[in-house]
Amino acid sequence: MLNIGGLNQGIVIDHIEAGGAMNIYSYLNLEKLDCSVAIIKNAKSNKMGKKDIIKIEGTLDIDLDILGVLDRNITVNIIDDGMIKEKRNLKLPEKVTNIIKCKNPRCITSIERDLPHSFRLTDREKGVYRCIYCEQAFKRV
């Protein structure tokens, strides 16, 4: 069993779909951070079978709700003084711009220069985002 030490202060991004941690890592630009970051891949999970976890030491100034757009099962724990200070419920934003990209080859975003990739939340329960241009649903990998 792999052991990673607990955090004194930081953020634990849990319940990431197995294999998805590096996407989140890249999106949050964690490679640019100076602090310790632990990526745990394929951790055992009762709920999910396998999951990924990211532990980040220190404070991170980003809109964590965006993580729900990338993977709606994600949970975020804010750690302070070695304890879970807050279990953050991610609230899906109504609109996201340049976070996810439209993959529809027939969409105008595939050819128009400098056009922002914008998505609208069309089904909050199922977490469905649709491209504002072609209305194709964003498929999480």
Next chain:
Amino acid sequence: MKHLISPLDLTVSELKGILDLAGEIIQDPKKYANVCQGKKLATLFYEPSTRTRLSFEAAMLNLGGSILGFSSADSSSASKGESVADTIRVISSYADICAMRHPKEGAPLVASSYSSIPVINAGDGGHNHPTQTLTDLLTIKNLKGRLDNLTIGFCGDLKFGRTVHSLINALVRYENIKFVLISPEELKIPAYLREEVLDANKIPYEETKLLEQVMPNLDLLYMTRVQRERFFNEEDYIRLKDSFILDAKKMEFAKKDMLVLHPLPRVNEIATEVDSDPRAVYFKQAEYGVYVRMALIMKLLEVA
């Protein structure tokens, strides 16, 4: 300033305004012969579409306006790599209104955000074709007398047919609408339409593969083409294609006042013997396409 990008851009009351005006134009076209004098319509067609472009141009000419434009991307600056945003900014200074057909989905929406003139979506890929929806609604309203209390059959390719999706979206806003969806398994309506439109609005519908059986229940039958290339294998196509062809024999099962609509072009999905049946209104529907575009142009140019 208003654009028409999606059929749902218009409220039910705005839609009524356009359909009522189209009805008045049908009654007395001469009255409107000069209302757009001095105005120019630019038809920006990045892919060929004879009927849609000609119906827009006929509409503007009928209103006394003039037309300019291009009918393929090759003859426009798009072939030099110009963006939609730049093209529309330039065209805005040449014309008073424009109709855009583009192979990429969402192109007219991009145009509308940079345009200083009204933009009408004349078809964007497999996505929207709102003026076809307006044409369908005008046909139903004028020939059936109402847009509510209807049982509407859609037959053929319900998966890829954008005219079907747009019309379903537009009709769910009216009272007591029922749908009968007639298609092979492979060409059933997409899941999102079933879940986000029909189920979400609690619209009653049934799905079937047999046209004859449901014919007696229908007030309207909207036919679409089943294309060979949509099937996964040739055997399925041969097995299924005749089930979705409307002929005089199948028309015998229909109500005396049921109407047959088709967005055209028709290939073989409606036998030519049906054309002489008074219930076959698809050529009338094409004619209404000009009137409804006249009404739309007048509303967007605020001359009505």
